Structure formats: C-alpha cells, structure tokens
Amino acid sequence: MKILRLFAAIAISAASSMAMADELRIYNWYEYIPTDVISDFEEETGTKVIYDSYDSQEAMEAKLLTGGSGYDLAFSGAVGIDRLIRAESIVKLDQSKLPNLDNIDPAFMKLERSAGDKDNEYAVPYLWGTNIIGYNQQAVKKATGKDTLTTWDDILAPENIKKLSSCGVTFLDSPSEIMPIFLSYLGLPPDSTKKADYDKVEDYLKTIRPYIRSFNSSTFMANLADGEVCVAVAWSGALAVAGQNAKKAGKEFDVKLALPESGAPVWFDSMVIPAGAPNADAAHQFINYLLRPEVIARCSNAAMYANPNSEADSLVDEALSSDPALYPSAEIKDKLYPLVALPLKAEKIRTRAWTKIKTAN
Numbered sequence: 001m002k003i004l005r006l007f008a009a010i011a012i013s014a015a016s017s018m019a020m021a022d023e024l025r026i027y028n029w030y031e032y033i034p035t036d037v038i039s040d041f042e043e044e045t046g047t048k049v050i051y052d053s054y055d056s057q058e059a060m061e062a063k064l065l066t067g068g069s070g071y072d073l074a075f076s077g078a079v080g081i082d083r084l085i086r087a088e089s090i091v092k093l094d095q096s097k098l099p100n101l102d103n104i105d106p107a108f109m110k111l112e113r114s115a116g117d118k119d120n121e122y123a124v125p126y127l128w129g130t131n132i133i134g135y136n137q138q139a140v141k142k143a144t145g146k147d148t149l150t151t152w153d154d155i156l157a158p159e160n161i162k163k164l165s166s167c168g169v170t171f172l173d174s175p176s177e178i179m180p181i182f183l184s185y186l187g188l189p190p191d192s193t194k195k196a197d198y199d200k201v202e203d204y205l206k207t208i209r210p211y212i213r214s215f216n217s218s219t220f221m222a223n224l225a226d227g228e229v230c231v232a233v234a235w236s237g238a239l240a241v242a243g244q245n246a247k248k249a250g251k252e253f254d255v256k257l258a259l260p261e262s263g264a265p266v267w268f269d270s271m272v273i274p275a276g277a278p279n280a281d282a283a284h285q286f287i288n289y290l291l292r293p294e295v296i297a298r299c300s301n302a303a304m305y306a307n308p309n310s311e312a313d314s315l316v317d318e319a320l321s322s323d324p325a326l327y328p329s330a331e332i333k334d335k336l337y338p339l340v341a342l343p344l345k346a347e348k349i350r351t352r353a354w355t356k357i358k359t360a361n
Helices: 002-021 035-045 057-065 080-086 098-103 106-113 137-144 159-163 175-185 195-211 220-226 234-246 282-291 293-303 310-316 344-359
Strands: 023-029 048-054 073-077 124-136 169-171 233-234 255-258 263-274
Touching: 023 057, 023 282, 035 048, 035 220, 035 282, 035 293, 048 057, 057 073, 057 080, 057 175, 073 282, 080 106, 080 263, 098 282, 098 310, 106 124, 106 263, 124 137, 124 175, 124 234, 124 293, 137 159, 159 195, 169 220, 175 195, 175 263, 175 344, 195 344, 220 233, 220 234, 233 234, 234 255, 263 282, 282 293, 293 310
Parallel strands: 023 048, 023 073, 169 233
Antiparallel strands: 073 263, 124 233, 124 255, 124 263
C-alpha cells in the first residue's frame, strides 16, 4: 500500500510539473498584448498562456517584491527595474535563448542601463510612450471656447481646469507617473528628491483638487470614449485607443491628443522574469517571440504605442507612425523627461504627498 501511495504521489508530482511546463503565466497591463498574438504563440508552441493584469506600476511591484508571485513573465515600467533588481525579485536573462534581441535599437538598451540594468542582463524593452493629454474636442470647446488644448497650462492653470471641471478631468492614479508633470509645470526638476519641492506640488494641487473628478488608471479609457470625462492625463497609446473606441461606438465627438511642446514624461515597459518563475524557459521563448519584427508591430498597432524594434518600423501602421503625439519629432523628443526610480526616502515623500492630494477636497 505504501508503495502504491508513493507511486501515486510521484505520478501527481510529475503531472503537476508537466502542467507547469505547458503553461506560461504572464503579469502585464490590461490588454497590452493582442489576443491573437497570444493565441498564435500557443498554437506554435503548445504552451497555454495565462494572462493576469494590473492597473498600476505600484501594484505590479508590490506583487513581485513580496516574492512567490507564481508568474513566469512580468512587464515592468523602467522606473521599477532598479528596485526589482536590488530586491532580487527578478533574475538574469539567458541571452543565448534570445537571438532576436539584436533587433532592439541600441538606444533603448542604453535606456535600460540608465534605468538600473547596468549590463543589460535583466530586462528587455517592449513598448514605449508618453504621458500626455487626451481630450473630447467638442466638450472642451463648449466648456472653454477653445478648439484645441496644446499646453499643460491649458489644463493645469486654476482658471482653465475650473472650466474643464464642468465636463470632467481625470488623471492616472500613480504618483510616479503624474507627480513629475506637476513638478515640471512648476519649474522644478521632474525627478526631484527634495521634500520642499513635493510640498510645493501638494500646495498647488490642493488649489485645483476640487476640479479633478477622479484619479484612476483603469477606467479612464472607457470614461473618455463614452464622454463621461472630457480630459484625461494618461498614457499616449491608451488615449489613442479611447479615440478609436469612441469612433467605433458612433460617438458624435472626436478624441484628440496633445503632447505639449514644453515636454512630458517618457517611459518604456520591459519584459522581466520574476525570481522563482516556474517556467522560465517558456518566458524566454515568449520574449524572443515578441522580438520578431512582425509580431511586435502587431502589438504596436493594437496598443497604439511605439516599439523599440528597429526592424519593425516599416510594419507599423502609418496612422500610428505619422501621429506626432505617438511618434514625436526629434525636437520634441529632446524635451521629454524619463520617469526614473527615486531613492526610498524620496519615494515615501512622494507617495505621502500623493495620498494627501487624493484625499483633499
């Protein structure tokens, strides 16, 4: 009987291992990889993909930093790479399993190094974008008399946001992505570590807080596409998709994008393998799959974000590549400022200020 039980236990363990070997668990932003790209990978490899999503960089980091996430592959903003490496929450990649890595523009590998992956051992760039303004052109004109929004002052100046509050203004619920905008707007370093600077942002935001309808990172796309808000400060590609969704739904308004000439936050998301990943081999296989020019172009076209793959440029839809808010000119690129990780003390200061701002009335 004991022998039978032993064999049964071994069989169950083997079956469990085989199941894990045939599964790839991904942790990523919502709808950030087209379903047909995933299904094609499943068909090609026989590996079942399980896709879980999060709605903020902070939520993703919390999951990985606690350890034992159970995920094989995660997508992190560059702003979190240094923290994840220092906490040993992600592991080095086996680049021998990533022959398509050569397709990545060296400029983005340099950006990975500046984000904390000093020897390009832990992370591979996926897509990149900016945090900009998306707006309902007709609703904004009714509220302000203006046909277009072009500057941060158009929405952040008290007299302007007060008018826009009649049709709804929303921001991402993420201090790491929104606070740099206000710092820059007030003439302060967007990557400031000084408490005095965050006090100034907090004081300023409290004056306009009554005119902000919400801080959210999950429903702003639907809210903008449905006409529930008229202005959203969020990720460039997501705002573009909101515009597409409004058109598909037959809405009688246009969603426009504005990348202010004074600059905006620029970011890129990276593929990383969490420590203890049950199926790191499949994770490497999927990363290499996404590095194919024709595959990453499909991701760009669906998500409306630029990609760092030099070989994919000609495969990206012209509607995307010709939009200056999504593919900014070299002149505007020079004015973009990267989202960077702050020292722990400064991060706590920023987070506390953000919490106070959100709860202020």
